[in-house]
Amino acid sequence: MDPLGPTSVASTLAKKRALAAGFGTNSNAVRYLNQNFEALRAQCRSSGQLFCDPTFPAEPESLGFNELGRNSHKTRGVTWKRPTELVSNPDFIVDGATRTDICQGALGDCWLLAAIASLTMNKFVMERVVPTDQGFGDDYAGIFHFQFWQFGEWVDVVIDDRLPVKDGELLFVHSAEGREFWSALLEKAYAKVNGCYEALSGGSTTEGFEDFTGGIAENYDLNRPPSNLFQIIKKALEAGALLGCSIDITSAADSEAVTRQKLVKGHAYSLTGATEVNYRGRQEKLVRMRNPWGQVEWTGAWSDGSSEWNYVQGDCPHARSEDGEFWMSFSEFQRNYSRIEVCTLTPDAIDDNSVKHWSVSKFDGTWRRGSTAGGCRNHPYTFWTNPQFVIKLDEEDDDPDDGEVGCSFVVGLIQKNRRKLRKQGEDMHTIGFAIYEFHGQREVHLDKNFFLTHAQTARSETFINLREVSSRFKLPPGEYLIVPSTFEPHQNGDFCIRVFSEKQTETPNVSRFATFNTLRWSGHSHDFLFVVVLTGTDIKTDGFSMETCKVMVNLMDVSFTAWGAEHQGERFSLNNTIYQQLVARYSDPDMTIDFDNFVACLMRLEMMFSESDDQRRERERLNKLHCSTSRVVKNPSDFSRAETLTSVFFLRDLQEAGCPPEWLHRARPEPGEAGS
Structure with missing residues (x-):
């Protein structure tokens, strides 16, 4: 999926709206695969049938794809049984969850089990992952649920209680006591989130720690x-x-x-x-x-x-x-x-008010081949294309006795959903990040020249093929740029960066351009828009609103006759912040944009860019007139895009949209590049 396309922008905005409304927190987790535990359990109890999960079936594909694949000797003879079929009197948890409830089976997920064992040490955190509203009592219906942190939001994962069994024993994790099943069911839910049991083989305990705590x-x-x-x-x-x-x-x-x-x-x-x-x-x-x-x-x-x-x-x-x-x-x-x-x-995740809480900031991003996947600093001509994020450290730590002055913070870079891709032959990328001291415009994506002339201030301790790379730093107050990357360029992936700091950290946005493509005016019909509206059947419209008509008239009012050849394949390139604001302004609650709003948005963009071009030409003319005087402000090629878009219309339109006046840039595709 194109990370800069409208689908991902709509998804990002939808997630932000949901989080702002309280969804995605541990107390209001997102329903994984849209499965509602309470509704499904009630349905099963009403029908008298035990729950069978169609999204994670009791089939070989849920076990694995290679060593635990369908034809593997390790899975030969494996059956799926419910705890009620294994012991006469099963329990979910006996006398509280403890470290001794967790014994490893035939799966190489000791990293996960070590994290689960640590989880039992903190009752408050444990109950955030293992809800207590379930068991083998009167409400038993063969259905259980668990909650995991997944890259910025909590998800509620529903499973049935059919567990893989070989030779009469649980194949994977089990309790030493034999009739306690919370740990085996927790492992199954985590396997579901990651695609299958085999996807859990090999890993770092930190991965489990983070998915159980959000830490x-x-x-x-x-x-x-x-x-x-x-x-x-x-x-x-x-x-x-x-x-x-x-x-x-x-x-x-x-x-x-x-x-x-x-x-x-x-x-x-x-x-x-x-x-x-x-x-x-x-x-x-x-x-x-x-x-x-x-x-x-x-x-x-x-x-x-x-x-x-x-x-x-x-x-x-x-x-x-x-x-x-x-x-x-x-x-x-x-x-x-x-x-x-x-x-x-x-x-x-901390219920003790005496414990010192750290501030948390989070960014999401993508690496895409040919766009935002520049590789590490070993590739100076593409490194600058990686996503860039700014943090501002204002306050020093309250540690006068430690002998160090500065702001402590931890940066963690996580690559998303890579375990799921193991079935497709992919695995973790080798990832890391660099940190640069930074002064100047925050909303500008720094180009190649900056990185060729500035040394990094700090960096991740290593580039490594784990889900997360994290490092602790102590730097003087100031603004810093974080540049996450894969080691090699041109590798696709999604990621999130989190910054944990002892003091509040300001996180201004810096993002790449997002391309808003206009309709491609091609063929013999230069009046394509009106042909579609008047004769087309693919796009349904009840006509344009008064606001849209006014915008169209304003646009056509300046000696307009028809779209000229210069509009062939034209597109608008926007800062991602502006792109998201446009979607927020013109989209419906379901994150779709109807045709009327699309045309209004398109026309406003055309008017803004036209005025910007007029102002740029006027500045260039004035600069030529005064190039020999001391009143020359700067070379026209050095004008920031923010300076070229100061029209009253531009400011009014963005203020109406609820976003700050940002900079935009008009760009044309390279020869041979599609414009739609």
Whole structure:
């Protein structure tokens, strides 16, 4: 889909209107695939039939496409059964959701299960994802629902409770106890959102963190940790953040290999606690870990049953059961693990008013081949075509004791819906972003010359083929330009950028041109518009309104006879903000534009551009007359587009539309380019 076309503009405006009305929040989630949980459950109870989800059927295609495909040996003999067919007395949740309810099955989604395990540590956040209005009681109808954050909005996902079973056991996630099914059903709902179960194989815990909270995740390399990492971990846990960690692998043979002290390489763990204990007269830092397998635990110092616990004075957090959870010293943790992931929650996901809330800003964008997919800075002649976003940092942090002056913020770049494309042979792009200090007009998309003459101020730590790349920065107050990109140019994709900051951040808009194509005046009929209206059958119209007729008369009033050859293939190129304002002004509530409004919009654009051209020519004439005097303002080629569109009509029309006076630009297609 063309990111600059009317369909995407209408969609963007519709989403903005919905969000402004409260839709897409966790308390008023969007119905995924337009399925209404309450209505469907009532319908099933009325009919006496258990729900069967037609959008995610109990068929091989819901399992996967390759290793879990229809003819795979892994799926041979798989059947689908409801919990009521597996155990005599199933429960949705028994005595509250806990980390021990989550045991991995035959799917490589330990990253997801580690995120789910962390989710159980925060009851408030847990209930935002796993609604409590369901179960196997009197209202049971074979239907369940879960809520996930998806790229800026919360969606309510409905599923039936038929689960894949092999040899009488659940094929994928299951509870250690056997009759508790919330985790298996949650995994199924998440598989539905991503296309199939196999699409969940392999990933980063941060992905699950964000989809369960709407928060933003950071990664810390434990080979180069910040000096205050333990304090960061403790504060994050106290603030309700979700944390995960893993051990890097050096080869395929290392994947899920178990070390001598029973740590699993390439495996995602949850970090669920951090404390200090008095050990033999000194303070010892400890962290609590959880293996989502539900077993295979660390056997080194501070493990279950180790002698170190005998010398702890005061409160002792020691646990002895074989449940996948264990303690280890912070120093051992840093030596054995490779990275840690911390997910900071959005203000609405925190129910503790004492916790410091961060400000959140969000941008959406697209990369399109030949238009807005310029690649990274290695491609200087196309890099400038990438989307550009401005943030303004006004206030410094309230941390006088940290020895640093500046504004702290975290930038996260997420590529959208890439897991769904795995069925089509596609996967994650390699993505990253650059940040530039920026002064000047905010509404101008900076061109190649700016990036050839200015060094980046900061950048993402790496370009990597994960769903999200995020980095934390501390920069002086000022305006900064964020340029997200794929590593290679000409790669299509949709993305969103979020900025979490300790202080409020201003986010002015900077966007590429959007092309509003006029009707293509071709063939022998130069009076095409009137031929369509008078004789056509494809376009239904009740005639033009008085306002449209006035606009048409005004346009024709200046020595007009017919459309000339110069109008062949003409088009208008508009800033995206103006483009969206035009759609908002002239569209109906269902985001369509009727023919009358389309013509009115078209005529007004023609009049605005004509006046702009007249003013530009007049400026050029005056400049030539005064080119040798000190009163020359500037070269005509340097005039900003805002300066060429100052007519009273232009200002009045945009004010009526509710948008600020922006700049527009008249553009003609290159030779051979279609004009319609």
